Amino acid sequence: MGFPGHLWWGRRQILGRIVPPYGSLLTSGTLPRYRPRLHREGSNWAVGVPERGPAGGLGVSHGTASVPRVKLATLEQRLRDHPGDAAMWLSYSDRLRERGDARGRLIRLEQSRARTRPADRGAVGREIEELVREHRRSWDAGLPPEATVLERRYGFATKIAVEWSESAPAPVDRALRGPFVTALRITSRNDVPSDEWDTDPDSDETEPAPNFESGTLATLDLSRLDELDLSYQRIGTLGAQALAASAYFHSEATDVTAPATSTTAGRLKTLDLRYCRVGDVGLAALAASPQFGGVRCLHLQRNALSAAGVRSLHRFAGLTELDLRYNGIGEEGVRALLEAPFAGSLGRMLLNPDDVGSDGAKLLASAPHIPAALRMYWRSV
Amino acid sequence: MSIELRDRFFALSTDRAPEEEVARYRAQVDEVDTGPATTIDGLAVSWHPTVRFKSVRFVDADLIDADVRELFARPSDTAPYLAAVFVDPRELSFRTFENILPLDHLFADAGLELRLTERQEFAEGAYSFAMRLPDSARARLADLDSLDLYVPPLNAASRGGDRFIFHSALLAEALTAAVAASMPRERLDGFSHVNPVFRCNRFEPDDANFHRHLDTPYYDAARHHVSRYTILLYLTGGSGESVLDLTGGASLTEIEPFTCVVFDQRYEHEGAPYRDGRKVFLRTELVFTDPDVEHDPEIGALFGKACYLTGESAFAPELSRYADAYYNRVAEAHWRGLVPGSSREPFVHKRFRDVHFVANGYDFWFAKSDGLSLAECAAITLLDHFNCKVGDTAFRAQCRSEVIEADDSAWIPAFLQGRSGGSAVPPFDKSVLFPGPEEPNTADMPACACYFCDGDNVANPDFDTARNEEVIEEYTRAQDAAKAEVDQAPILMLGQDVVLDPEMFVVEGNRIHVLGKESLTPVNFASCQAGPGIRPAKEFITAAATVGAAHFLVPPILFTESDDCYHLKFDFFRNTWTVRHEQSTVSVPMIRSFDLDSDIDLDHKEDWYNEEDDEEDFEDEDEKVS
Structure with missing residues (x-):
């Protein structure tokens, strides 16, 4: 089953390439206990395991049909990039069926259900349910027990949740090997007991929660993710800095042939940091990291942000959705927002009147830079 | 002052x-x-x-x-x-042109035992009667004049005298019985009732005539109702050259008090004031059921134009004569089919913000442009037709208008082409108004801030109302209530601005369906140690914004398009449709933060033991058991 050229890369070699400013940060966290794996695809290196069983997806295959076929890994990569491409999914379905994978049938059924007249959808739906009931356990067999599937597409896990702990990076890495897992939610155990709350009103509200391994976030490999959801995890400024460092960490680890990619935007499109308390400094660190440069949708509710934090948002040049509620950015923050390069293309921007004050609300209501519908909304506030 | x-x-x-x-x-x-x-x-x-x-x-x-x-x-x-x-x-x-007064209780104990006697057919299909009724009822009818409820009619330019309109089911009911008993049987085939909406007219001797006209028939195709006869109740008597002149029929020169006249609505007629006294009479119609009544779209279009021009006459008084002529043609068309009118017809060129359009009440023309969608054209058509309020001002008052008289509509596309502008009613993502709730991390709001009730919730600096389960529940309820109004509205008013929900405008072939709300689902809004009280969860829900929701239950809007123009055709008066339009104001809820200073009421102490509460608790328990 081994793939020719498959290579295991040791931890020490990866860590040796960490960009210096972030090296000290890692020392406060726990070092990873897993080993990212690289393999060669053609002349390039890639992260992950190249060949998997049905549970994890399909390995590289060399088709035998007369029409040249793309490698399965390439097909999976394209589907990750274009998950809405129904025709490509049908091609993938054929490959799956050749291998006896029931998800090939599932793809066909789900696509046909959308085209079936409403009266007949019930029967197709029942067939789908039966198929899922029969096979789901085997489909999830490749996932680590620590992972919970939150979303699926055609039976494949696409979004998983993992409870964060010192040892969480290993199951996260394993779960991310699923061919279509592109969204990750980090959760934690139940709410922090009240006696663990920091009740000192003078304490820094951007401190990480005492039981959250913020430094370990630096070991996360975000390179395959479209969506990262850290909502309600009080990672604090430190956690945000660790996340920012992860980009350098992994770009250096994986990108042995093209170091220039450490400055290109990552594939992350959605970043949910609500209630993470990253503060202005943490947000600035994330904004400076190329890993997050492509984010379009950003949730930042209650992150102790001020106008300074809003200014660092300018580096997320492609933002189209922004939730800044419960951050008292005030009038100055509104001014910073209106100067952002994305101000004119924000389709959705959430702020409460209390966050911006009456002068900030007036600014938004008369701002020519933002879309008319947003301006109109603020006129009605 | x-x-x-x-x-x-x-x-x-x-x-x-x-x-x-x-x-x-x-x-x-x-x-x-x-x-x-x-x-x-x-x-x-x-x-x-x-x-x-x-x-x-x-x-x-x-x-x-x-x-x-x-x-x-x-x-x-x-x-x-x-x-x-x-x-x-x-x-x-058109919904509010007329001020219809509810006067039924004036007749509640009037003893309306009304009879119509001494029938005379003074012309083909035209009858006069003497009204017989008790003195009390007679006095109530006579008193109508002294109510002084006259308001100038919108077509004051084309008629003399004063008028007010009232509704009385009791009077209509009494007249229905009297008419059924008194009219020739052959005239009553399909007779249903007397229209309970009455017009009370008053003319002084020096007033102008009510010029020659046809009465607009009552028409309700949903019930297959149509009026065929006008009924006049003369409350005062007098004489004149032609106090009622039916063209091609007869002319009455003298009228006794409490005379009833019924005549076929096909008669064009004119009424002069009395020579020597006040003329007061009521007018309404005899309504018949006719399952075979036909609807001519062109008549509907003309009626729509008449209504529109009546409203526009508030801005351009010269349009009232066109409206009057259109009403007359509509009335005539019901009996003799539509005949061509004047070759010149009025159009109104309007500018609403950056959008120019031309309208006549049935047709609405818009120049095509990149910034103007068909849905927006439909939205503007609705706003104009219903004269919706945008902010504090009616839509038509926000438009800059000019009347253009022309022989036809061929000039319009070229006229608009030079005036194509941007967008005035942009699309709006309603979900912005309803961000989902956060995940809860605390349970119910405690009744008070003591340690036993509260534990360490609200006293904790990290306590967050937006993550309290009970507050979230209230927030969700408030959102549901607001969504019930907003989600189904094709058009929203945000302060002085108007936005549309593109998903509520469905284009199918040459029709634009404006989706509306169905019946609204009713949504209902929502003991301890002696500690200071805490405000209940629902007090943390406050209004983030106020949004006006315009709902329309309307027939599809037809449209055609050329290279440079959208031409929408909108007939509200196709009576198989229930025409309804309503505007409501909706508060969009948000959760406000907890404030330790103001949200704990130090003066309020919950009783340690409250017998009444205790009993209620037991009752609740009993209910659960049973």
Whole structure:
């Protein structure tokens, strides 16, 4: 089953390439206990395991049909990039069926259900349910027990949740090997007991929660993710800095042939940091990291942000959705927002009147830079 | 000053004051530009006339906000429950053109045993009767004139006298029985009832004639109802050259008090004042059921134009003569089919913000441009047709308008092409108004802030109302209630702005379906140690924004398009449709933060033991057991 050229890369070699400013940060966290794996695809290196069983997806295959076929890994990569491409999914379905994978049938059924007249959808739906009931356990067999599937597409896990702990990076890495897992939610155990709350009103509200391994976030490999959801995890400024460092960490680890990619935007499109308390400094660190440069949708509710934090948002040049509620950015923050390069293309921007004050609300209501519908909304506030 | 303005209006109205005094009064009113006192059914009203609020209406005083109700005059001693309000005529739409007064209780104990006797057919299909009724009923009818509820009709230019409109089911019911007993049987095939909406007309000897016209028939195709006869109840008697002249029929020169006249609505007619006294009469129609009644789309279109031009005449008085002519053609068409009218017809060129369009009440033309979608054209058509309120001002009052008379509509695309602009009603993502709740991390709000009740929730600096389960529950309820209004509205008013929900405008072939709300689902809004009280969860829900939701239940809008123009055709009066339009104001909820200073009430102490509460708790438990 081994793939020719498959290579295991040791931890020490990866860590040796960490960009210096972030090296000290890692020392406060726990070092990873897993080993990212690289393999060669053609002349390039890639992260992950190249060949998997049905549970994890399909390995590289060399088709035998007369029409040249793309490698399965390439097909999976394209589907990750274009998950809405129904025709490509049908091609993938054929490959799956050749291998006896029931998800090939599932793809066909789900696509046909959308085209079936409403009266007949019930029967197709029942067939789908039966198929899922029969096979789901085997489909999830490749996932680590620590992972919970939150979303699926055609039976494949696409979004998983993992409870964060010192040892969480290993199951996260394993779960991310699923061919279509592109969204990750980090959760934690139940709410922090009240006696663990920091009740000192003078304490820094951007401190990480005492039981959250913020430094370990630096070991996360975000390179395959479209969506990262850290909502309600009080990672604090430190956690945000660790996340920012992860980009350098992994770009250096994986990108042995093209170091220039450490400055290109990552594939992350959605970043949910609500209630993470990253503060202005943490947000600035994330904004400076190329890993997050492509984010379009950003949730930042209650992150102790001020106008300074809003200014660092300018580096997320492609933002189209922004939730800044419960951050008292005030009038100055509104001014910073209106100067952002994305101000004119924000389709959705959430702020409460209390966050911006009456002068900030007036600014938004008369701002020519933002879309008319947003301006109109603020006129009605 | 305002009280004087209010009272002088009625004094001058009843006393028929000299022209100079009226002119002085009008000038005085034009100097006053105060805002509305309140709104009634969405219509802004003032309790005295101003430069904006010049049109008087009478409404049931109970409909007026109690805080300002006493400011409004009650000019009628006989009907003191009716208050006089002043409205902005530019805000009127076809729904509110007419002020129909509820007068049923004037007749509640009047003993309306009404009979029509001494029938005479004075022309083919035209009859006169003597009305026989008890003195009490006779007195009530005679008193209608003294109610002083007359308001100038919108077509005052084409008719003389004063008029008010009232509704009385009791009077209609009594007349229905009398007509059924008195009219020739062959005339009553399919007779259903007398229309309970009456027009009370008053003419003084020096008033102008009510010019020659056809009465617009009552028409309700949903019930297959159509009127065929006009019924007049003359409450006063008198004589004149032709107090009722039926063209091609006969002319009455003398009328006895309490005479009833019924005539075929196909008669064009004219009525002159009495030579020597006040002429007061009621008019309504005999309604018949006719399952075979046909609907001619062109008549509907013409009727739509007539209504539209009536509303537009508030801005351009010259349009009222066109409206009048259209009403007449519609009435005539019901009996003889549509005949061509004048070759010239009026169009109104309007500019609403950056959008120019041309309308005649049925057709709406828009120049195609990149910034203007078909949905937006449909939205503007609806806003214009219903004269919706945008912010504090009616849509039509926000438009810059000019009347253009032309032989046809061929000029319009080229005319608009040079005026194509941007967007005035942009699409809006309603979900922005309803961000989902956060995940809860604390349970119910404690009853008080003591340690046993609260644990360490609200006292904790990290306590967050947005993540409290009970507050979230209230927030979700409030959102559901707001969504019920907003989600189903094709058009939203955000302050002075209008936005549309593109998903509510569905284009299918040459039709634009405007989706509307179905029946609204009712949504109901929502012990311990002696610690200070905490505000209940629902008090943390506050309004983030106020949004106006415009709902329409309307037929599809037809459209055609050329390379440079959208041409929408909108006929509201195709009577198989229930025409409904309503606007409502919705508060969009948000959760406010907990404030340790203001949200814990240190003066409030919950009783340690409250027997009543205890009993209620037990009752609840009993219910659960059973």
